[in-house]
Amino acid sequence: MAKQRAQAGTRQTAPRRARGAPAEHAVRAVAPLPQRPDSAVIRDALGVGVAVGLSGFAFGVTSAGAGLSVWQSCALSLLVFTGASQFALVGALAAGGNPLTAAAGAFFLGVRNAFYGLRLSAVLGYRGAVRPLAAHWIIDETSAVALAQPDRRSARLGFTVTGLSLYVLWNLTTLGGALGARALGDTDAWGLDAAGPAVFVALLAPMLRSTVERCTAGLAVLLLLVTLPLVPAGVPVLLAALAAPVVLAVHGRRRRAPAPGEAIPEAPVPQERAGASHDAAKEDRA
Amino acid sequence: MTVWIAIGATAVGCYLVKFLGLSAPAGLLERPLVRRLAALLPVALLAALTAQETFSEGRHLLLDAKAAGVAAAVVALLLRAPFLLIVAVAVAVTAGVRALGG
Numbered sequence: 001m002a003k004q005r006a007q008a009g010t011r012q013t014a015p016r017r018a019r020g021a022p023a024e025h026a027v028r029a030v031a032p033l034p035q036r037p038d039s040a041v042i043r044d045a046l047g048v049g050v051a052v053g054l055s056g057f058a059f060g061v062t063s064a065g066a067g068l069s070v071w072q073s074c075a076l077s078l079l080v081f082t083g084a085s086q087f088a089l090v091g092a093l094a095a096g097g098n099p100l101t102a103a104a105g106a107f108f109l110g111v112r113n114a115f116y117g118l119r120l121s122a123v124l125g126y127r128g129a130v131r132p133l134a135a136h137w138i139i140d141e142t143s144a145v146a147l148a149q150p151d152r153r154s155a156r157l158g159f160t161v162t163g164l165s166l167y168v169l170w171n172l173t174t175l176g177g178a179l180g181a182r183a184l185g186d187t188d189a190w191g192l193d194a195a196g197p198a199v200f201v202a203l204l205a206p207m208l209r210s211t212v213e214r215c216t217a218g219l220a221v222l223l224l225l226v227t228l229p230l231v232p233a234g235v236p237v238l239l240a241a242l243a244a245p246v247v248l249a250v251h252g253r254r255r256r257a258p259a260p261g262e263a264i265p266e267a268p269v270p271q272e273r274a275g276a277s278h279d280a281a282k283e284d285r286a
Numbered sequence: 287m288t289v290w291i292a293i294g295a296t297a298v299g300c301y302l303v304k305f306l307g308l309s310a311p312a313g314l315l316e317r318p319l320v321r322r323l324a325a326l327l328p329v330a331l332l333a334a335l336t337a338q339e340t341f342s343e344g345r346h347l348l349l350d351a352k353a354a355g356v357a358a359a360v361v362a363l364l365l366r367a368p369f370l371l372i373v374a375v376a377v378a379v380t381a382g383v384r385a386l387g388g
Contacts, residue, residue, distance in 0.1 A: 051370040069305040079297035086370020099292035110300035135305040191381030194355035197339040198376030217333035240334030244326040
């Protein structure tokens, strides 16, 4: 199964599904993919849910270090439940920022979840009372796992298992981290601040399947590094997001100008002669 | 109290964008441009977040042990290590480089 899926992808070097990190390219595979066994979906979902869920410990520790109480740290993980926004908020509060400015930065970071939701609504097809509940679990990891599945059944299973395992663990480890922060002392000495970016790298890598994605990622990094010292916290990530429309616009313009030797679309063929002219067209080309 | 205001505002805002995305009309997705943009935005955001968390502290750019840790994570990724191991490698290498005074 893993082999077939890898072949369906566009790159030989695409990381294997078994790694646990989501393979975005599977979403675009042209051939109808064979149904995945539930066990494979659950294994991938738990791999992501457990790994990222445990990093709630780093959040609990960071939050406590920023001066938030145990209750406040836990409230963030229970109610906000989107890691980057939570880290951004406690960072801004620790720096002595105005609460609404701090919240604005965290909110802007959370805007990306709207775009995940936009893609997920068609894939998951949730209706009625389930939808507002499912919305709370829409984050990088649940979206990546769900969107990597070949059909709705697997997508729902992947979304639910990732969401449940991540939500439960993230909240438990937030509590543990907040309580244990004093015992641990300097959390940076334990390298826990590298967990966040490592998670992002592992999520991003399978998405970089073509030049368009790689250019977007490169431009986003450039925009971020240039604007970071100049604008308020939270804004550089939003400016970097402009890399997506910019690369799309440039790419679209290039494609509109037909390259030399590019195939000219065939004219519609009258129904009764369809077979014959199709063969003729083939001979012409050969 | 100001902390609770910040928590409340963030919780409401972050939930609303999640819900709005999930409840947007399906027709919106059928437009190719919107679909391509929705697919490409996470790439830009994740790349930016990676760079931000790796190379900055507050509003200052810096190159420290974290960069070594994330570089090690990329190597682990290329060697097709499991997800948890990628994160563990980043944490261990960062801690190791810091212990050595990096």
